[in-house]
Amino acid sequence: MPSLIVRSFGLSIDGYGAGPSQDLRNPLGVRGPELMEWLFCTRVFHRIHGQEGGEAGVDDEMAELGFAGIGAWILGRNMFGPVRGPWLDDSWKGWWGEEPPYHTPVFVLTHHRREPLAMKGFTEFHFVTEGIHSALEQARAAAGDRDIRLGGGVATIREYLRAGLVDEMHCAIRPVLLGSGEHLWSELDLSRLGYECFKFVPGERAVHVLLRRRKSGA
Numbered sequence: 001m002p003s004l005i006v007r008s009f010g011l012s013i014d015g016y017g018a019g020p021s022q023d024l025r026n027p028l029g030v031r032g033p034e035l036m037e038w039l040f041c042t043r044v045f046h047r048i049h050g051q052e053g054g055e056a057g058v059d060d061e062m063a064e065l066g067f068a069g070i071g072a073w074i075l076g077r078n079m080f081g082p083v084r085g086p087w088l089d090d091s092w093k094g095w096w097g098e099e100p101p102y103h104t105p106v107f108v109l110t111h112h113r114r115e116p117l118a119m120k121g122f123t124e125f126h127f128v129t130e131g132i133h134s135a136l137e138q139a140r141a142a143a144g145d146r147d148i149r150l151g152g153g154v155a156t157i158r159e160y161l162r163a164g165l166v167d168e169m170h171c172a173i174r175p176v177l178l179g180s181g182e183h184l185w186s187e188l189d190l191s192r193l194g195y196e197c198f199k200f201v202p203g204e205r206a207v208h209v210l211l212r213r214r215k216s217g218a
């Protein structure tokens with residue numbers, strides 16, 4: 001059965017997955033890029049952005065895990081962009097330019113209807129207004145026997161965790177304290193929700209923590 005997985009989710013030691021005050025100049029919020037510095041150096045990151053080089057190592061291997069066997073993505077509307085409220089027009093097409101690095105159908109959760117948007121390289125954004133279960137159902141139908149990657153952001157991952165729908169989650173914990181922003185864990189009792197940590201790997205610039213849903217009865 002294909003899984004719903006979170007990969008390469010950058011987190012500060014104090015649990016923030018994005019900085020505050022997201023806008024056009026700060027897609028990850030203020031100081032948000034500090035959460036992702038481990039990824040920016042990797043070979044994987046260079047490759048998916050069409051660049052040469054990057055560093056091999058544990059961080060690179062962990063980042064690589066996030067791109068194998070993915071048949072669809074699910075994103076929250078704020079990860080897709082800084083536009084809030086009703087879409088005034090179709091001019092915003094994501095942060096990633098004409099050819100986004102997804103190359104699959106991408107289901108964007110929003111309360112505001114919008115027509116699908118086809119991009120270069122087989123990325124197609126579908127805007128889902130019927131909630132997380134519907135987005136997952138549509139993503140499963142599109143992904144076939146491949147996994148679905150839940151890209152973020154924070155609020156969207158929290159919703160899927162709270163519903164017990166995330167099968168596996170990889171967090172890359174960076175040695176930074178943000179102090180404010182979007183907090184991933186607040187009032188989320190992961191243990192009660194049935195999750196356990198099954199792997200803990202120190203990398204070059206982050207510590208990689210892998211969580212999964214405990215098998216029932218365990």
Ligand SMILES: NC(=O)c1ccc[n+]([C@@H]2O[C@H](COP(=O)([O-])OP(=O)(O)OC[C@H]3O[C@@H](n4cnc5c(N)ncnc54)[C@H](OP(=O)(O)O)[C@@H]3O)[C@@H](O)[C@H]2O)c1
Pocket residue numbers: 008009010011017018019022027028029032035075076077078079080084085109110111112128129130131132151152153154155156157159182
């Ligand atoms: N640390 C990392 O690795 C990482 C990864 C990805 C993203 N990020 C960052 O995380 C931040 C975004 O996270 P966020 O928590 O602000 O927002 P988000 O999860 O990206 O999006 C939340 C928005 O999605 C829509 N939405 C979510 N659930 C919905 C539902 N059930 N039904 C309908 N619409 C729903 C709503 O938008 P509307 O009501 O406005 O339509 C909601 O305000 C960005 O700064 C991004 O760069 C970090």
